[in-house]
Amino acid sequence: VGLGxxxxxxxxxxxxxxxxxxxxxxxxxxxxxxxxKRKYEEKLAAHECRAxxxxxxxxxxxxxxxxxxxxxxxxxxxxxxPAGLRVMFVYNTPMDMPDIEKQLQDLTQExxxxxVHRCHNSTSKCDxxxxxxxxxxxxxxxxxxxxxxxSVDTMKRASMRIxxxxxxxxxxxxxxxxxDWAGRPDGSRFCMGxxxxxxxxxVDWIKRVQNNIKRVPFNGRxxxxxxxxxxxxxxxxxxxxxxHDAAYRLFAYFGGKGMLDINMLCQEREPPSCREL
Numbered sequence: 001v002g003l004g005x006x007x008x009x010x011x012x013x014x015x016x017x018x019x020x021x022x023x024x025x026x027x028x029x030x031x032x033x034x035x036x037k038r039k040y041e042e043k044l045a046a047h048e049c050r051a052x053x054x055x056x057x058x059x060x061x062x063x064x065x066x067x068x069x070x071x072x073x074x075x076x077x078x079x080x081x082p083a084g085l086r087v088m089f090v091y092n093t094p095m096d097m098p099d100i101e102k103q104l105q106d107l108t109q110e111x112x113x114x115x116v117h118r119c120h121n122s123t124s125k126c127d128x129x130x131x132x133x134x135x136x137x138x139x140x141x142x143x144x145x146x147x148x149x150x151s152v153d154t155m156k157r158a159s160m161r162i163x164x165x166x167x168x169x170x171x172x173x174x175x176x177x178x179x180d181w182a183g184r185p186d187g188s189r190f191c192m193g194x195x196x197x198x199x200x201x202x203v204d205w206i207k208r209v210q211n212n213i214k215r216v217p218f219n220g221r222x223x224x225x226x227x228x229x230x231x232x233x234x235x236x237x238x239x240x241x242x243x244h245d246a247a248y249r250l251f252a253y254f255g256g257k258g259m260l261d262i263n264m265l266c267q268e269r270e271p272p273s274c275r276e277l
Contacts, residue, residue, distance in 0.1 A: 019178060020177060022149065052085055052159070058092075091116075142223070150264075172266040
């Protein structure tokens with residue numbers, strides 16, 4: 001049920017899995033031959049996008065090498081998103097890292113849309129996220145990992161899903177850049193790389209069932225939330241799968257709705273080795 005309609009809505013992305021490490025593919029302009037597709041595109045064109053905050057939690061010792069590149073990518077995208085786009089970087093670290101912390105603070109002076117917060121006494125990503133939730137000023141948030149980038153196309157679609165169709169969570173599909181797809185992240189040979197890429201790209205039958213009952217959970221990155229829903233549930237640091245847990249508490253206690261959009265893409269990096277994984 002619903003699979004045929006999803007196929008009608010599908011948009012092509014010929015550059016998927018062929019991009020560089022900090023370059024995410026855009027969806028091709030939709031051909032308007034299908035009635036379902038045409039109605040959807042008209043709805044998207046009529047939607048007024050909401051201001052969005054991209055939340056990036058990080059354990060800084062692991063993320064210091066890539067964080068400036070990813071932030072620079074979002075800085076470029078700020079001009080392309082039709083509403084306000086903010087970025088909140090919330091990190092914890094067991095020791096001071098003066099060089100990268102100074103770079104982050106200097107960037108906030110150059111780029112007013114960026115805010116940087118160190119979460120003292122943090123024990124997990126959950127604590128960083130909960131701090132971010134308490135500081136959100138927009139009613140629309142994208143929760144990412146530091147190595148994840150999301151296209152402006154995807155942001156627009158998520159805004160329409162959440163504020164036009166009244167979902168609380170809208171999850172993107174995970175894709176990878178070319179070198180990760182080939183199993184050679186950062187030029188290394190990662191024996192599990194192609195398996196990770198293939199597994200991430202599959203929309204299994206469980207997700208299709210969950211989509212029909214509007215109960216697709218948040219997958220930890222590439223997930224858009226209505227801020228009210230985020231504040232209602234928060235994240236529980238006592239468990240490993242805090243992402244699914246938060247979504248299911250939203251569904252069970254508050255009657256929330258979650259969906260997976262096959263035309264929303266988030267791209268993240270693979271680890272270069274089993275040790276890093």
